[in-house]
Amino acid sequence: MTKTVNIAPSILSADFMHLGADLNDIEEADLLHYDVMDGHFVPNISFGPGILKQVRAHTELLLDVHLMVTNPEEVIDTYIESGADIVTFHVEAAEDPAKLIDRIHAKGVSAGISLSPDTPAEAILPYLADIDLVLVMTVYPGFGGQAFIDAMLPKIQAIGEACAALGRSPMIEVDGGIAPDTIARASAAGADTFVAGSAIFGAADKGARMAELRRLAEGI
Numbered sequence: 001m002t003k004t005v006n007i008a009p010s011i012l013s014a015d016f017m018h019l020g021a022d023l024n025d026i027e028e029a030d031l032l033h034y035d036v037m038d039g040h041f042v043p044n045i046s047f048g049p050g051i052l053k054q055v056r057a058h059t060e061l062l063l064d065v066h067l068m069v070t071n072p073e074e075v076i077d078t079y080i081e082s083g084a085d086i087v088t089f090h091v092e093a094a095e096d097p098a099k100l101i102d103r104i105h106a107k108g109v110s111a112g113i114s115l116s117p118d119t120p121a122e123a124i125l126p127y128l129a130d131i132d133l134v135l136v137m138t139v140y141p142g143f144g145g146q147a148f149i150d151a152m153l154p155k156i157q158a159i160g161e162a163c164a165a166l167g168r169s170p171m172i173e174v175d176g177g178i179a180p181d182t183i184a185r186a187s188a189a190g191a192d193t194f195v196a197g198s199a200i201f202g203a204a205d206k207g208a209r210m211a212e213l214r215r216l217a218e219g220i
């Protein structure tokens with residue numbers, strides 16, 4: 001049986017002077033990954049709700065919003081109103097993750113929880129019963145184009161096992177350094193949803209690269 005996987009291009013690596021054309025090239029994606037960076041939680045600034053609204057108007061793809069911000073409580077409503085289908089916040093930033101998950105769900109949107117490389121799996125286990133997606137960072141958040149951290153593989157596996165023990169199957173998403181030479185390892189560890197920025201937008205044929213990634217992730 002072929003494993004079902006989701007490919008999520010990260011538009012952080014898109015050509016912002018031709019964003020519409022880049023979006024047209026990735027119509028075969030399952031999710032569109034939208035990285036929000038505030039210059040505080042991470043040392044970089046990306047884009048906010050205004051551009052999300054324009055992206056929403058341009059594409060039918062599910063919008064997977066990854067909030068790398070220190071104050072998710074204050075901004076989730078704006079991102080939901082701007083078109084997010086999934087809102088993922090960092091466990092390191094949330095004051096009360098359970099409450100945040102409830103607030104996201106109350107708006108009819110899926111909720112994700114993310115953990116940075118130095119945060120152990122245990123930090124998110126209390127939320128597995130309620131969450132729709134777990135985002136395991138496989139680089140230090142903040143920038144595209146970094147190398148995949150292999151030491152995250154056991155964490156992906158531990159989270160997958162904890163989900164199975166609870167009889168739950170949230171999406172297990174990996175983000176950072178996902179490319180043809182790393183995706184099979186992440187998939188074998190238990191990830192089913194794969195964010196890729198530079199590997200997709202840096203390819204001459206983005207559709208072919210997505211198909212290649214999908215085949216490698218499915219083929220484990």
Ligand code: DX5
Pocket residue numbers: 010012013033035066139140141142143144145146175176177178195196197198199
């Ligand atoms: C990094 C972002 C990623 C980034 C991934 O903080 O969360 O989504 O765009 O870029 P690549 O795939 O190039 O590592």
Ligand code: ZN
Pocket residue numbers: 010033034035066175195
């Ligand atoms: Zn991301």
